[in-house]
Amino acid sequence: MGKTVQDYHTQPLLTAAVRDEFWERYIRLAQDVVIPYQYETLHDRVEGAELSHAIANFEIAAGRKTGEFHGFVFQDSDVAKWLEAAGYSLSIRRDAELERKADGIIELIAEAQQPDGYLNTYFTIKEPGKRWTNLNDCHELYCAGHFIEAAVAYAEATGKEKLLQIMCRMVEHIESVFGPGEGRLKGYDGHQEIELALLKLYRYTGEARYLELSQFFIDQRGQQPHFLQQEWEQRGQLSFWGGSRMEQLDLKYNQSHLPVREQTEAVGHAVRAVYMYTAMAELAALTGDEALHQACVRLWDNLADKQMYLTGGIGSTHAGEAFTFDYDLPNDTVYAETCASIGLIFFARRMLMLAPQARYADVMERALYNNVLGSMAQDGKHYFYVNPLEVWPQACSCNPGKHHVKAERQGWFGCACCPPNVARLLTSLNQYIYTVHSDVLYANLYIGSELETELGGTAVRIEQTSSFPWEGAVKLTVHPAEAAEFGVALRLPSWSTGMEIRVNGASLAAAENMENGYRVIRRVWSEGDIIEVMIPMEAHRVYAHPNLRADAHRTAIQRGPLVYCLEGADNAEPLSSIMLSRQGGFKEVFDEALPGGAVAVAAEGWRTEAGSWTGGLYGRERAPRKPVTVRAVPYYLWGNRGSGEMTVWVAESGV
Structure with missing residues (x-):
């Protein structure tokens, strides 16, 4: 029998105090560098970084200045995630200056809120008459969800509830627009987020109506007639993005193709999927809904067993930042968005709250130590949005199919969902242990x-x-x-x-x-x-399922929770010329020269000698090989020693 709503509400989430040499370094980096840096970036004061416009939009919406809206329609969410990270940081260590900055932003948000409780700078500034008319594309509920999460985190850390009151007013407005009642929209957002945020609001306040609204959005998704399909047809099949007419609406993209309890495969936009699965799992725990629980199990099994990279990355194509199909996990055109792995960690944690199964924690650990940690440079000021398992810098710049893959971390992004997401995860890591x-x-x-x-x-x-x-x-x-x-x-x-x-x-x-x-x-x-x-922690080989074509006849190295990679900084390029010896063992050495200090792994292998090639582009004879010592370093450290090639999967010689 499942827990009752009241039982689950009164059972607190376990929050530990982190006392860990490895992770405290990254938490301090988030507090001392990442959060202050992102504050300046949101204010457009970092030289060389792509402009955010996020705070400027709020200043215009609040009437403090005049101007036009700039950035993506969901630009507000960057501010929300920064505030959430600030809240978690303040719960670890009170900081008067950070609190002053956060309070200042919250005051600005209060001024930007409309008299009826509505909060969204795009529709306040640019299209005030089009609220709630394009849920498929415009992220209104998504932005609201991130501000709800920020409000709860900030209230828990500081006891200050001004942002919470702002968002409770916004939720009241949402309740007047959406729901089962007469004259209300039977819709849901194109980008899931509000669902899991409302459950956090429920946990904090004990108000069951927030849980009920979350459940409405979950239950309504995918029902016939499809709300997003009807909405799209009513606006002439036009997309917000470019205003072009679309031949067809892809309902799988935002997981609205079927009612959630009937879904069996992870499809569509990876971040949207795992945010939704997170809410589904928590709702299942809250309500004892066994059908919802079993849907989560099916989706988890498909995602973790057939559509996840060795590094804990998910979402294999840049087209729609999406899943494709089982075992389609290319290494060099991968997407594996940072936010998607963070969402996978959210999902894993909720599954652990449903049932204590180590496989959920295994994936949480894998994504945390590899994909997420590797997305941020050791200076805390540069980030990967895409997390590849194979990089050839020239191909990234010259091959249009690989332009989304970067050989070096970027200072900021116009669509900057990932950097503040990393900050809020690191500062809330104490909730996942x-x-x-x-x-x-x-x-x-x-x-x-x-x-x-x-x-x-x-x-x-x-x-x-x-x-x-x-x-x-x-x-x-x-x-x-x-x-x-x-x-x-x-x-x-x-x-x-x-x-x-x-x-x-x-x-x-x-x-x-x-x-x-x-x-x-x-x-x-x-x-x-x-x-x-x-727990024995030795370097060992990892092999992929035979159906995973990208890794056929290749192997990877893992030691403990860390996946390893080869970099051009340690091995002569091209890395594609290297093969590991099947019979060779590994030598492990802690290298203080690596950023932060790390265990490096050496192995015996072979290198194909291009210089001895006597044919043209193609020839009848195989190029000669010579023995070499191959060096691998933790994947999370790659790209911190300059631009160069990188690969996780390596060809293997021998039977």
Whole structure:
């Protein structure tokens, strides 16, 4: 039987304090560099960065200045995500200057809000008579959703509810426009986001009507007659983008082709999909809707087992930033948008709240350590929107089919959804480490942290220390208020060959109490009990499913949660001339010279010698090869040492 709405509302999300050498560095980078840098960028004060116009639009909408709207129709969402990241940052460390800046933006937003509660600078400035007339293209509910998330995060961090009040007024306006009642629109946004945001608002306020509105949007999607299809036909089949007439509306693009409970495959725009799946999973947990839960499981299985890159990237084509079909995962024309992997992490966390299964945490870890972390430069000021697994810089600049792939991170983007998304994830990372089911605490991520919660009716403090991602040593110290029986569950990572566990120095049997990929330790715990965990973390080869054509006869290297890649900085180009020896082992060395210090991996291989080629463009004889030592570095570090080639998958010689 599922949890009731009230049960789920009163069960708090677990928020730990991160105490981790590896991740604290990136959290501080987000606080000290990323958030201030993005504040300046939103104000168009960073030399060389593409103009944002986001704050300027609000100033015009508020009447502080005159001018025209600039940027994308969803430009407001960049401000919202920055505010959300600021809220999470303030929950970790109060900062009077950051709070002053955030309060100033919130005051500006209040001035831009319309008398009826409506908030959107594009339709306030440019087309005030066309509100809610193009939900397919114009992102009104999407922008509102991001501001709702920001409002909740800021209120939780500071106790200040001005932005929350602004957004509650906006939701009241939305309720007057949408819903099952007479004269209301039976529609939903083309870009999902409002659904999961309303659930956060419900959690914070306890107001069931916010949950009900979220459920309305989820339930309405894909129903006949298709709302977005009708809307499109009513406006003469015209697209907002360029005003051109479209031959056909692609309902799969925003997952409105079928009712959500009937969907079985991840299709369409990848970010929209995982944002929707996130809301579906949380609704299933809130309401006990088993049909919704099973739809989430089917969609997860298709996405994670057939449409996900080794790095945790999703969305294989730049055309629509979308999924294509099972096993279609090209490495050099990949999209793998940063926001999509962040959305995948959101989805994984909600699935873990539904059911404690290690496979969800495995994917969360994979996307976090590789695709998401690799999207940001080590200086915190440059970003990848697209996250390729193979890069040839000349092809990126000269081949029109690869223009979306960049060999170097950019300072900013006109469509800048990804950089603030990274900032808000890093500053809220403390919410992803643990979950609780009944009286069992599940350690989903091995990140050094401190958590206070209740288990078995007893207040408990858990301290975790972790040597991830370089070594596999983890220690959890248990501090119950009094001796009590409850469970502690430790994830056995999918990349590991085993896990050794000692409780107060005594070893536990290897196969004892394995449940859904977790080792569950149930006992009466006393003050200071210690769990020591050692997870083997050796470099090893990874192979792709035979149906994954792009990686046929190739291998990749992984060590612990980290996927590795070859870069031109370490290996003579072209990287396509390199083959790894099938029989060779790996040599692992911690290299302080790599940005931030990292374990590098060396392997024996072969290089085809182009200089010895005697034919023309084609010939009858194979080019000679010579033995070489191949060097690989963590994927998340690529592109931090200048522009050059990069590849994750490498040809392999031998049987």
